[in-house]
Structure formats: structure tokens, C-alpha cells
Amino acid sequence: MRKISADWLYSIDSPPIERGVVVVNENGVIRSIGHRGDFDKTELEIHHGLLVPGFVNTHCHLELSHMKGVTDTGIGLLAFLEKVVKLRHFPQDEIQQAIHRADADMYAAGIQAVGDISNQADTFECKDRSPIRYHTFIEMFDFLQEDRSAEIIRDFVRVHEAATGLFAAVPHAPYTVSPGLFRRLNSLNRDKDVTVSIHNQETNAENQLFLEKQGDFLDFYRVFQFSLDDFRPTGKTSIHYALAHLDPQKRTLFVHNTHTSGHDIRTAQAWNKNVFWATCPNANLYIENQLPDYQSFLDTDARMTIGTDSLTSNWQLSVLEEMKTIARYKSYVPFETLLQWATLNGAEALGMEREIGSLAVGKRPGILLLDFDPERQKLYDPQVSVKRLI
Ligand SMILES: [Zn+2]
Numbered sequence: 001m002r003k004i005s006a007d008w009l010y011s012i013d014s015p016p017i018e019r020g021v022v023v024v025n026e027n028g029v030i031r032s033i034g035h036r037g038d039f040d041k042t043e044l045e046i047h048h049g050l051l052v053p054g055f056v057n058t059h060c061h062l063e064l065s066h067m068k069g070v071t072d073t074g075i076g077l078l079a080f081l082e083k084v085v086k087l088r089h090f091p092q093d094e095i096q097q098a099i100h101r102a103d104a105d106m107y108a109a110g111i112q113a114v115g116d117i118s119n120q121a122d123t124f125e126c127k128d129r130s131p132i133r134y135h136t137f138i139e140m141f142d143f144l145q146e147d148r149s150a151e152i153i154r155d156f157v158r159v160h161e162a163a164t165g166l167f168a169a170v171p172h173a174p175y176t177v178s179p180g181l182f183r184r185l186n187s188l189n190r191d192k193d194v195t196v197s198i199h200n201q202e203t204n205a206e207n208q209l210f211l212e213k214q215g216d217f218l219d220f221y222r223v224f225q226f227s228l229d230d231f232r233p234t235g236k237t238s239i240h241y242a243l244a245h246l247d248p249q250k251r252t253l254f255v256h257n258t259h260t261s262g263h264d265i266r267t268a269q270a271w272n273k274n275v276f277w278a279t280c281p282n283a284n285l286y287i288e289n290q291l292p293d294y295q296s297f298l299d300t301d302a303r304m305t306i307g308t309d310s311l312t313s314n315w316q317l318s319v320l321e322e323m324k325t326i327a328r329y330k331s332y333v334p335f336e337t338l339l340q341w342a343t344l345n346g347a348e349a350l351g352m353e354r355e356i357g358s359l360a361v362g363k364r365p366g367i368l369l370l371d372f373d374p375e376r377q378k379l380y381d382p383q384v385s386v387k388r389l390i
Pocket of ligand 1: 117
């Protein structure tokens with residue numbers, strides 16, 4: 001048994017405890033939570049800072065780790081996607097090394113669970129052996145080519161058949177998935193307790209396409225040589241198209257939401273009470289130099305979670321670094337709210353809240369020491385750091 005104490009203990013599902021103590025057995029399972037006064041001081045491990053549960057990274061592309069720094073920053077989503085697709089092919093040993101390094105770095109940075117997108121099977125072996133718990137999203141897209149969908153997604157179906165652990169088949173984004181492919185994905189996930197994720201409203205061009213069939217996506221489709229001749233704009237923002245075709249019975253995670261309005265959020269939350277949102281602020285700055293309007297998410301009681309996206313669109317895979325970015329640019333989001341986004345909300349989004357996400361008896365959430373004094377420091381202070389204790 002370890003009896004760990006720090007200046008404050010943030011359990012997340014109850015109020016913070018000053019000089020709190022968490023008692024953990026040799027398997028990392030929490031046995032009790034208490035106060036320093038209840039223990040003999042000599043049996044305590046005492047730290048400066050805050051005790052918090054392990055972080056949950058709800059959106060990552062581990063398989064793109066080898067492309068770190070390959071694309072320029074600030075070029076916009078469409079130019080970014082073109083580069084990523086063209087530059088994906090590297091020697092397999094380089095790909096594997098980068099995947100294993102990124103997985104180990106995430107664990108060291110306090111990440112306990114990851115919602116990870118896979119277009120290929122490259123990460124499966126690493127994820128099977130990792131101390132991190134993964135929910136894999138086998139992502140498919142057919143560029144809205146309903147009649148050619150079976151042929152275009154053949155490789156994705158193979159990846160789906162090879163998948164292990166907790167996984168779901170998921171659509172890439174509203175602008176790349178036809179109604180027929182949505183139906184197929186829904187049937188692959190039927191009767192499974194999984195989360196479905198979808199990239200959503202990452203760029204304004206996505207809304208423009210669905211509102212009026214205008215904007216940069218017309219060029220994007222030309223570059224990839226897929227026809228939009230049969231595409232009819234819906235006259236509504238892109239999330240409405242996703243809502244019309246996703247399964248409302250499934251826990252659903254909308255990712256990025258950089259151009260999502262309060263009305264969009266309310267519509268999604270009325271459609272399905274199990275809706276979660278992932279924000280990847282550093283990737284938004286890396287690619288598009290924009291951030292979501294977090295106030296709209298606070299005003300609608302949206303269950304926000306935090307993702308790192310991939311090393312192709314970020315400088316590192318660290319939930320703390322994402323929290324720092326929000327604290328720096330959108331300082332109206334309180335620290336305790338950010339902590340909830342980074343832990344329990346993420347665990348709920350991945351269906352893992354019974355085991356991780358808060359410091360509660362019976363859970364095995366990982367225990368982190370956040371070297372941070374909310375009274376005297378800003379969260380984005382470079383000195384603020386995180387260390388994994390368990
Ligand atoms: Zn992504």
C-alpha cells in the first residue's frame with residue numbers, strides 16, 4: 001500500500017481536499033481517500049502540488065507519429081490534408097519506432113487512456129501491449145462516392161477485421177462519408193458498447209459546402225479527383241448531415257468543433273443524450289490558427305473532453321499542454337473545469353468511467369502530481385509540469 005498526499009487532492013467527482021491522502025494498493029487500485037490528520041505522518045508519501053487522476057486523451061492518430069514536423073504550420077486544413085495523404089508512406093521500422101515512442105511519451109505525460117484513430121493496422125501491436133488503455137476508432141471514408149463506396153473502403157474493412165481490444169468503425173467527417181457508408185458503419189457497431197467519433201466543423205469550408213456547395217472543398221475534391229456532381233447542399237451546417245446519418249443510440253464524440261455554434265451544440269444534444277465534444281486546441285492553432293468558442297460549450301452544459309490530435313498537427317502529445325493553451329488564450333475557462341474535461345469527461349466519452357477518470361475507491365485511474373499552485377501561478381506558466389506517481 002502507498003499512502004500519497006499533496007497540498008491538494010482533486011478527486012474530480014467530489015470537492016478538492018486540502019492535504020488529502022489517497023491510499024493505493026500494489027495494483028494501483030484506490031482503497032481509500034482521506035485527510036492527512038487521519039494518518040500517522042511517518043507512513044505518508046508527501047508531495048508539493050496537486051494530486052489528480054490520470055488524463056484521458058480522447059482524440060489521437062498514433063499511426064501518424066512518424067510525420068512529426070513534416071507539414072508547415074498555419075497552412076489551413078485542406079492544404080494540410082493534401083500533404084498528409086501524399087506524405088504518408090515511410091519505411092515500416094520508422095513508423096513503428098515513432099508509434100512506440102509516442103505511446104511511451106503519452107504514458108509518461110500522465111495519459112491513462114486514449115481514443116485513437118486508425119486508418120491502418122500499424123498501431124495494433126503497440127496498443128495491445130501498452131499500459132495505456134485504448135479505444136480504437138477504425139476510421140472510414142469514401143469521399144461521398146456512394147456507388148463506389150465498397151471498392152474505396154475495402155482496405156478499411158480489412159483493418160476493421162484485424163482490430164483487437166475495444167474498437168468501433170467510425171466515419172471520418174461529414175464531408176467524406178456518404179449516407180450508404182454511414183449505414184454500413186452503423187451496422188458494424190450494432191450491439192457493441194462502443195463510442196463513435198467523427199471529425200466535425202474543423203474548418204469553415206465544411207459548413208460552406210453543406211450550406212451552399214461553395215468554398216474550398218470544391219477544390220479539394222478536384223485535387224483528389226472525386227466528383228461532387230451528385231452532391232446536393234442541405235442548407236444547414238455540416239453537423240446536421242452527420243446527425244441525420246449517425247446512430248443516435250451510440251455514445252458519440254464530435255472532434256474539433258472549431259466552427260460549431262451554440263445552436264449546433266443544442267441540436268446535437270437534443271438528438272442524443274450521450275453526446276461528447278473533443279477539443280484539440282494545439283492542433284487547431286497548428287493547422288488553422290483558430291480556436292473553438294468555448295463559451296458556447298459552457299453555456300450549453302456540453303461535455304467537453306480534450307484531445308491532442310496527432311504529431312503531424314501538434315508539437316507534442318500532452319493533455320497538460322492542451323489545457324495550458326486553453327488557459328492562455330481562453331482564460332475564462334476555470335482550472336477545475338479544464339481538469340474535469342481532461343479526466344472524468346474523457347473517461348465517460350470512451351465508456352471507461354467505471355475504472356478511470358477520478359480518484360474514487362475501486363478505480364485504477366493512475367495518479368498524477370501536478371506541480372501547480374492555482375493561488376500563485378497561471379496554468380500556462382512554463383514551470384507547471386506533471387509527473388506520474390502511479
Ligand atoms: Zn483527427
